[in-house]
Amino acid sequence: MKKWTTILTAGTLAFVLSACGQTAEPKEDPMTGKKEEVVVKSDLTAGEVMEKASAAAETQQSMHSDMDIMQTLEMGDEKKEMNSTIEMDMILEPLAIRQTMNMQANGEEIAIEQYMTQEGFFMKNPESGSWIKLPNEMYKEVTGQTAGMTESPVDFTMYEEYAEDFTFEETDDEYVLTLIGSGEKFSELMKEMLDQNMPAEADEAKLDNVDMKVEKIDLQFTIDKKTFFTKDFDMDMIMAMEEQGQQVKVTQNIKGTMTKINEIDEIKVPKEILDSAKEMD
Template identity: 35%
Template sequence: MKKLLMAMAAGTLTLGLAACNETAEPTEGTSEEKQSDLTAEEVYEKALTASQEMKSAEAKVEMDQKISIPSQEVEMNTNTNMDMEMTLDPMALHQKGTMAMSAAGGEEMSMEIEVYMTEDGTMYMLDPQGEQWIKMTGAVPGLDQLTQNQPDPSEQLEQLQEYAQDMKFEQNENEYILKLTADGEKFNELIKQTLQEQLPPEALEQMGEEEQKALENMNINELQYEMYVDKETFNMTVMNMVMSMTMEEQGETLNIDIDSNTAYENINGIEKIEVPQEVIDSAVELPQQ
């Protein structure tokens, strides 16, 4: 998981290296004494080092997702707001928030979500209907393989550099800002390759023929990133992403639009994530499959 987060940060920053020798353009209101002469490449290298040294963080995630099947006039909207604490090595987390879902012409359904995952992979999840804690041992199949198979950031650097189409490198008083609009067509091959490399082998083996065809017929139509990097620590403080993609399955076209905003804070400030004793005592364990 740590490699995944590092690779995501590295990959996004790497996309901007087309302008690697440029310094950041000051945004309106940035004072002269706060302006930096670092180039995009220098910011990238320092941010990559900071991401490699990240051991824990808090994150606030807001995501809107729309899935539609035009031929059937089906549309499903999902809005997620989540607060998360996580340690990365070993991986453990606590996340709490809400998920609201609505279909075209239907009522909105909202549910509370709270999850703990311990260092040994045990998961405690609150049932939003019965308010009963559920314990799942080994609830994340393939987690070890998924963690081990994440691409190395240096490999991401080599793979993604040629995919930059347009990028802005800016700065305000306290942060560097990298804005990228990527050519979705150029990204398709890379995204498919990355998914195939990162999915656990057993997941690929269990995929049916239709699912494999859907993966092959996936197209990224639009991909935008906006990243903020702290000028002093070079930690990533904000990552915003807009992605539009289509998938072809069983003769149907499936459109997926995602707009996500993630803010990071308290980086390396969490020593350990503890599951409350009352959660442990009251949890009902699900039988292993």
């Protein structure tokens, strides 16, 4: 999650600043087409806002996030849909997470609730409702992977050529960055993003055998004018892939909001869970 947050707040916004010298235009109301009145217009350029947003992301130590994910996979005549909602509290150091997730797929619904703190990794069995304590090694493994993600520098120079494709708008309280694109140019971007975000143990060479085409990519980020924290994001994507003659079309929409930034001081596993959870080998 931290890596995803970093991409959204620091990485995705850390484009080449020299390519983003324009100041913001008043945001246009999508319903009326009229531009909003901005009482105090910012004289910051898009590049300066991105730089400040990147610096603000480095100060994030805790947050609450809500995400809605809708995904459709099409393979020939087969079509699968999956919708998920995720609610999460997170503290970075030491890593602590409280998360609830509801998934709907092929007419079935699954609810998952879990805690991950120094007290252990606990998950609620979606069928029985009882709590399970996973092995301590799993907590160490996840925290180790997360630490590597957050401490290792991520190369976002791949966004350089896309900086000028963003539009830059503002309201009285927010900056809005929007990217709308399609075609081969963004297919290469998507493949680079997948390369960077693949797990370390995954075979990166497999991507070289995938013919990928981005039919649509729409991104929008909203940044708070006072704190420069990223408040929310909206991503629409339609991507077609082909590997060894097998074609897959992926349609995905992800919406997320980040609140209570640096306001969560503690995440504790409830005592009733600590007392009742059964250890899993």
